[in-house]
Amino acid sequence: MPDRDTKGTVRNITDLARLAGVSPGTVSRALAGKTLVNAKTREKIEALAREHGFRPNQMASGLRRQKTGVIGVVIPLGHDTRQQISDSFFMTLLGFLADELTQHGYDLMLRRVVPDEDADWLDRFIGSGMIDGVIVIGQSDQFDRIEDVADGYNPMVVWGNHTEGQRHCVVGTDNRLGGRLAAERLIAAGARQIAFLGDTGPMEFAARFAGAQDAAARLGLPRVMALPTHLSPERASSEISGHLAAHGGYVDGIFAATDTLAALCLTELRNKGLSVPEDVKLVGFDDLPIARQTVPPLTTVRQDIAAGARGLVDLLLRRLAGETTESLVLPPELIVRKTA
Structure with a gap:
């Protein structure tokens, strides 16, 4: 024994x-x-x-007695284990977070985790004694794990999608409304058969897809077609190429779950001899710097990442002070450029 x-x-x-x-x-x-x-x-x-x-x-x-002066920032990648922190969205948000935390006298400790390989990833990080609080970037497929931890740990704020009744505090964009704005723009530009390019599993992407479905149904168009696509560039390019080979003569409007996927889609459309926006209309999501640099410049749905970073830090500091805070849902904004 x-x-x-x-x-x-x-x-x-x-x-x-x-x-x-x-x-x-x-x-x-x-x-x-x-x-x-x-x-x-x-x-x-x-x-x-x-x-x-x-x-x-x-x-x-x-x-309370032994402050570390460090805020943990963790990125769970349960939905796409090959996605990298070097992804443009992560780097943009991390840059704004680092600026905000430094301004308030905190250092940042970053972790990328694959939950299937570390089931207690969040509990162990919180219980390590190395951080004063934690910001989780993305709910991935870990909503239940985050909810579980939120019951007993107050200084945690999550970037992600807000769902009515959830217990963890979240900052993020109204993704469903953003999806509606994207589909409505494609339809206004003349698209009649729309496809969603991305993974509909993660909560944020699922809400964007649902919003596009809302718009298509309201305007009497066929259901939006889901084209499952990973976020790691080496997989995404070949998957997008396959989607276009199978549906390129049928789909005339594409709503990409991120600007990064939209930029890759532009390249593959060009490789297939399809012109944007004449043959296919295209809308992205995020309004990252790359959206202004593509040829043609990308029409996209903007989420205010800088305001989101400020909100994450503000709510976390208030929770560290013992407050109970409400979630913050930011409004999306349609940015019309040349692809739709």
Whole structure:
């Protein structure tokens, strides 16, 4: 029979969770008296905490006494494990976040995680003692994991899509409205069979796709066709080429989930001898710097990434001060250029 840990070896919630055979989030909720944890599990966790001299408020009070001056920024890539932090959207948002955090006297610690390889990625980061709070960039396919942690950990803000009733605090664009704006622009430019280029699994992209469907249905057009496409450029280019080979003579309007995908799509359309916007109308999403540099310049839906970064930092600092904050949903803006 293995030796039990002796009293005093439980240094944090992660250690206690390992002993109890549950997640750190469950331990956090149990010690906070949350009713979401069943009585038997809560009693077991409380007994282990007493046995090892771990006070229920030990972690929280320790964080208040021992500030690290570091904010953790984590990017979960459960939906597309080959996507890189060098993606233009990530780099743009990270730049604004770094500026905001530095202005408020904080350093930034960045982590890219593949959740399938690290199921407790968020709990372990929070329980590491290395950060004062955390910003999660993108919900990926980790909505339930983030919700779970939010029940017992207040200084966390997420960039992503807001859903009615969710418990975690989010900053992001009204993606469904942005999708409607994109499809309406394609239709106004003459498109009648629209395709959505991207992965409809992640929450933000799913909302953009749903918004495009809303617009097509309201205006009596066929359903928007989903063309699943990864975000890593080496995969996306070949996938877009395949989509165009299969549907290029049928689709006359493309709504790309990101400007990066739209730029790759422009190249593949040119390779197929299709002209934009004469043969195919194209709209992107984000309004990254690349949108003004493509030939022709890209019509896109702008999300205010700078304002989003300010919102993420502002809400996180307020939550570090003990406030309970509401989510911030930013309005999208259609930017009409030459592709639609």
